[in-house]
Amino acid sequence: GAVVSQHPSWVICKSGTSVKIECRSLDFQATTMFWYRQFPKQSLMLMATSNEGSKATYEQGVEKDKFLINHASLTLSTLTVTSAHPEDSSFYICSARKDGSNNSPLHFGNGTRLTVT
């Protein structure tokens, strides 16, 4: 089956530092990956669509200079939270499609809990 690995599973960082989260498709190539953030009351917000070899597409209201996304290969997308603040503390989740079709299933990473102190 298709596996998406997300690393780290949890991280604690100090305010003002940057944190990088990796999302890897282990046994398939993903031209498109998605990054979500889980807010209080458990809603899951799409932050951006990561496209291999091109710029990410950010959803309205998401600061692209703060949440840097790099999709350098067909199996790896990274999300870097720059100059983190306590309000950035959240659960971040990535997902990937096995092929380019919108009908193909999404495979989710296990999430990264970020705590900014």
Added chain:
Amino acid sequence: AQTVTQSQPEMSVQEAETVTLSCTYDTSESDYYLFWYKQPPSRQMILVIRQEAYKQQNATENRFSVNFQKAAKSFSLKISDSQLGDAAMYFCAYRSANDMRFGAGTRLTVKP
């Protein structure tokens, strides 16, 4: 390891009728939450309903209700009076303190 299984890749329901989506999970933890998310073509993940594991009473949200069987580790979603707007991918999810797992999803089609 925690796993979430949705055994129905596709389901279909007639408008105004009721449909049940299945979800089972595996965990050794005692404190966790369960969710159903709806994903329309916009790819946003819309929370449909959630259930705290410590609560015995099944959660309900208008036309959506769950059948939570903790001992059996089952968490099915019932949609009553189905509407055309209910058509979407539905994901079952499990969350504990530092882990979140999703099922593979069920694509629901609503026939007029």
